[in-house]
Amino acid sequence: MSEIKVVRLHAGEREERTVTTGTKAWELFAEDAAVIAARVGEGEEAALRDLSHELADGDVVEGVAIESPEGHDVLRHSCAHVMAQAVQELFPDAKLGIGPPIENGFYYDFDVETPFVPEDLEKIESRMRKIIKEGQRFSRRVTTDAEAIDELQAEPYKLELIGLKGSGNAEGAAEGASVEVGAGELTIYDNIRRNGDVAWSDLCRGPHLPTTKRIPAFKLMRSAAAYWRGDEKNKQLQRIYGTAWESKEALEAHLHRIEEAEKRDHRKLGRDLDLFSFPDEIGSGLPVFHPKGGVIKRVMEDYVRQRHIEEGFEYVGTPHISKEHTFHLSGHLPYYADGMFPPMEFEGVNYYLKAMNCPMHNLIYRSRGRSYRELPLRLFEFGHVYRYEKSGVIHGLTRVRGFAQDDSHSYVTPEQAPAEITHLLDFVLGLLRDFGLDDFYLELSTRDDSKPDKFVGSAEQWENATEVLRTACEASGLELVPDPGGAAFYGPKVSVQARDAIGRTWQMSTIQYDFNQPQGFDLTYQAADGTRQQPVMIHSAKFGSIERFVGVLVEHYAGAFPPWLAPVQVQGIPIAERHADYLHDIARRMKTAGVRVEVDDSDDRMQKKIRNAQLQKVPFMVIAGDQDMEAGAVSFRYRDGRQDNGVPIEEAIARVTAAVAAREQV
Structure with a gap:
């Protein structure tokens, strides 16, 4: 054996080592039990490898910890393999689809004659624990297309993936297909028992954990139908979802978050609080707001409209449909045609429902004509748009087909673009904080240079626009995460990712740099030297979708909106019927002060009325009995159960109006 030199990256340190040929990656990290895979190489050349990977001279090797994002992916994909092995041991006729890691978990698709039921999942979990306890070793072997086809004759879906690879279409052929087959060599992973027998095999590019014993905690969540390769024209398979974590404590914390998220589900709360609904008669993804939900929507829109005006925007209005030619000028046809509803023919012309306002x-x-003296020119509207979303992705208010955008566009000179983007980013973050979201990071979406046909403009234009956005993001001091290939066809964008009250991340606002549409529409301004120049167009959506933002806020606040947003800010509760007129008079005075107030003069007992107000998550209650009427006062009750008795009427009104004006998070 000869000596080779490698570089070990671990715990922030870079260490050169001399090892012998045949050294495996695990030998560099033997002292750290948290390392379950290795990243070999640097920069764009780095690749995830199994710990059994044999090192070569000059390799730069970094340990991948199980609790890291990449470590989670390796753990969860390995757990998906264990689940698939368990399924085929229990259901020998099951055919394998794909089994990738996903956010917070994994899934695997199976072709089975009878759909899985909860009792089946319990049996599969039990068999998985047995496989994990056996400590089967994940072993990678390289094969050829012909050998794999011969070996996998009983797996038609795997054979299809091999065929797609051969045609050059494996990447993106299905969600997670690249986990099964990637570019270059074809590999199969064997699960090997301690006696050397192969327990199970799967077509996969890896990497995987060293052994099944390295799976510390997992749980199967549910099963559902799923079309092969996400295409409704294909056969419907059975998908089992699961989750896996680096410790039992992490798993329990995740399950607690799920439980909390279910309590906050905006679809359930929207029904319970009578905010909105989704009538089948109208159509999927087309919500309607009820009066209480309409209050929230109106208050949001009024506040945001005023804030835009304060920030130099001018309010405009545009129609819901347009001739086809308009979307050719913008470039949305053909680049965005799949996201638009089919055209309507009228008087020999095709019209489209607008999918965007720009x-x-x-x-x-x-x-x-425009002069440089008018720039920046900032236009804003609540424009209702319509986008064709597949039925399978429609989800309450957070994924709809018809929605209102707080859409704005800034037209600036190229020199003004950096300052305008900084201005918009400050505006966005301030606005989100006003609504109670204050934990952010930024995501910068750029062009995928390997797919130039999906983007317009020159490399120089993209480089300049991306740098302008990056500089503004870095100046904000927030974490900046790259999103290669995630840009719109007409330019790069930055999106604000906000974490809610239970730590979930939502994509909120977007700011996009557009050098395409000004050219398509032949937009110009007269420069100071008298020449005609092309402006830069900057798109910005503060909420993105009003509907989606309402859904996010319902879940963020668990329906308990702060007083300034609450549909009903004060609930009047008479102790007896004779106290109702007194509270109605107080309610009239509160309404004059701009307070949204109702009086419960039903036949229910007082305690039930209080309970009803709590269930409706009303921020304040004013309760009145004989002593209150005599003293010109009320008992002032907060949502959390605190109560002050004998509060004078004017003070009670002042408490409410002060909390509303200050946008307190009561």
């Missing part, structure tokens, strides 16, 4: 704003800009 083309109409461009026409407003172009309606007359």
Whole structure:
């Protein structure tokens, strides 16, 4: 054996080592039990490898800890393999689909004659624990297409993936297909028992854990139907979802978050609080707001409209449909055609429901000549748009087909672009904080250079636009996460990712740099030297979708909105019927002060009325009996159960109006 030199990256330290040929990656990290895989190489050349990977001279090797994002993926994909092995041991006729890691878990698709039931999942979990306890070793072997086809004759879906690889279409052929087959060599992973027997095999690019014993904690969650390769034209398979974590404590914390999320589900709370609904008669993904939900929506819109005006935007309005040619000018046809509803033919012309507002704003800009003295020109509207979303992804208010955007566009000179993006980012973050979201990071979406046909513009334009966005993001001091290939076809974008009260991340606002549409619409301004120049167009959506933002806020606050957003801010509760008129008079005075108030003069007992107000998550209650009427006072009760007795009426009104004005998170 000869000596080779490698570099070990671990715990923030870079260490050069001399080892012998045949050294495996695990030998560099033998003292750290948390390391379950290795990243070999640096930068874009780095690749995840099994710990059994044999090192070569000059390799730079970094340990991947099980609790890291990449470690979670390796853990969960390995657990998916164990689940698939258990399924085929219990249901020998089951055919394998794909089994990738996903956010917070994994799944595997199976072709079975009878759908899985909860009792089946219990049996599968039990068999998985047995496999894990055996400590089967994940062993990688390289094969050829022909050998794999011969070996996997009983697995038609795997054979299809091999065929797609051969045609060059494996990447993206199905969600998670790249986990099964990737570019280059084809590999199979064997699960090997301690006596050397192969317990189970699967087509996979890896990497995996060293052994099944390295799976500390897992749970199967549910089963559901899923079309092969996500195409409703294909056969419907059975998908089993599971989750896996680096410790039992982490698993328990995740299950607690799920339980909390279920309590906060905006669809359930929307029904319980009578905020909105999704009538089948109207259509999937087309919500309606009830009066109480309408209050929340109106208050949000009024506040945001005023904030836009304060930030230099001018309010405009545009129609819901437009001739086809408009979307050719913007570039959305053909780049975004799949996301738009089919056209409607009228008087020999195709019309489209608008999926975005920017083309109409461009026409407003172009309606007359513009001077550099007018720039930045900022246009804003609550424009209702319609996007064709597949039925399988529709989800309450957070994924809909019809929604209102707080859509704005800034037209600036190239020199003004950096300052405008900084201005918009400050505006966005301040606005989100006003609504109680204050934990953010930023995501910068850029062009995928390997797919130039999906993007317009030159490399120089993209580089300049991306750098302008990156500089503004870095100046904010927030964490900046890259999103390669995630840009819109017309330019890079930055999105604000906000964490809610239970730590979930939601994509909220977006700011996009567009050098394409000004060219398509021939937008110009007269520069100081008299020449005609092309402006830069900057898209910004503070909420993105009003509907989606309402859904996020319902879950963030668990339906208990702060007083300024609450549909009903005060509930009047008379102790007896004779006290109702007194409270109605107080309610009239509160309404004059701008307070949203109701009086419960039903036949229910007082304690039930209080309970009803609590269930409706009303921020304040004013309760009145004989002593209160005599003293010109009320008992002032807060949502958390605190109560002050004998509060004068004017003070009670002042408490409410002060909390509303200060946007307190009561």
